[in-house]
Amino acid sequence: MKNVGIICFAGCYLIALMMDLWRLKRPSALAARGEQMTLAAGIFAHTVFLYYRTCVYERLPLSSQRDWVLVVAWVLACLTFFLITTYREKNFGLFLLPGILILLAAAKWLASDDVYAERPASEAWGMIHGASMTLLTVSVFLGFLSGVMYLLQAWLLKHPKIPGFTRHLPSLEWLHRANCHAMKFSVFFLVCGILSGHVLNEFAHVRAGFRDPFILGTTLLLVWYLASYVIAYFRPFSREGHQVAYRTILSFVAFLLVLMLGFFTEHRHNQGPGNAGAPPASSAHTDDEPHAGEAPAFPGGDA
Numbered sequence: 001m002k003n004v005g006i007i008c009f010a011g012c013y014l015i016a017l018m019m020d021l022w023r024l025k026r027p028s029a030l031a032a033r034g035e036q037m038t039l040a041a042g043i044f045a046h047t048v049f050l051y052y053r054t055c056v057y058e059r060l061p062l063s064s065q066r067d068w069v070l071v072v073a074w075v076l077a078c079l080t081f082f083l084i085t086t087y088r089e090k091n092f093g094l095f096l097l098p099g100i101l102i103l104l105a106a107a108k109w110l111a112s113d114d115v116y117a118e119r120p121a122s123e124a125w126g127m128i129h130g131a132s133m134t135l136l137t138v139s140v141f142l143g144f145l146s147g148v149m150y151l152l153q154a155w156l157l158k159h160p161k162i163p164g165f166t167r168h169l170p171s172l173e174w175l176h177r178a179n180c181h182a183m184k185f186s187v188f189f190l191v192c193g194i195l196s197g198h199v200l201n202e203f204a205h206v207r208a209g210f211r212d213p214f215i216l217g218t219t220l221l222l223v224w225y226l227a228s229y230v231i232a233y234f235r236p237f238s239r240e241g242h243q244v245a246y247r248t249i250l251s252f253v254a255f256l257l258v259l260m261l262g263f264f265t266e267h268r269h270n271q272g273p274g275n276a277g278a279p280p281a282s283s284a285h286t287d288d289e290p291h292a293g294e295a296p297a298f299p300g301g302d303a
Contacts, residue, residue, distance in 0.1 A: 012042025
């Protein structure tokens with residue numbers, strides 16, 4: 001198991017994407033089956049990798065920035081497999097797999113692998129907070145992709161310059177429903193993440209408030225979501241497919257900016273006064289193996 005690395009399942013996802021592109025050019029039941037098998041192999045290797053990190057290294061899930069990104073990519077990979085096996089004639093992988101590969105690249109070369117500080121009193125709230133932010137990321141990501149697919153499908157229906165391509169995408173009605181559901185779930189998980197983040201701050205005796213750019217960013221993101229719902233309530237026109245698609249795309253851009261604050265700002269999660277003098281973690285570790293030490297912020301903590 002220890003020989004399974006990020007490159008292994010990333011390669012499987014890349015091959016599945018290439019098969020999806022081939023299937024777009026030449027529809028084939030064999031290519032579709034090959035894509036499913038390759039994606040299943042990637043998910044299996046991905047699962048083994050997460051299991052190895054959790055059990056062998058005795059780490060809790062979502063215990064570092066890298067773990068968090070890897071779990072988001074795993075959830076999206078499982079969802080992609082479900083969609084391509086349920087809707088075999090649609091090319092969902094063409095949109096989902098590139099995003100998964102980008103997340104894996106971020107996990108390998110961008111996200112920190114430093115372990116977050118653990119405290120028994122905040123462990124349960126930490127899991128709630130981590131799960132909420134993970135599902136929020138998945139919801140925002142899916143909303144963005146469904147919004148892009150909606151606009152592309154609408155444009156192709158008006159300008160059929162690529163004959164037959166429209167049948168590879170879901171219908172406008174299906175994509176509109178996916179957009180609406182993605183926004184609803186995003187608001188729910190964002191509220192859960194913000195509330196649980198404040199509880200964690202109470203445990204850690206942190207009083208960052210709006211001085212922390214990440215807290216300010218997540219709060220403004222929630223205000224944006226709530227404002228869009230208020231506008232949609234008073235203006236029925238804004239509930240139409242194109243308007244919802246534009247909002248989900250803008251929400252993704254805003255969330256991406258907030259997420260970058262969590263990665264790049266000096267942001268501490270679950271770190272009270274007792275940890276102020278904690279030494280930095282050692283840098284002598286491989287890209288795919290965890291190591292102990294105090295962590296930079298969880299991308300979604302203290303929200």
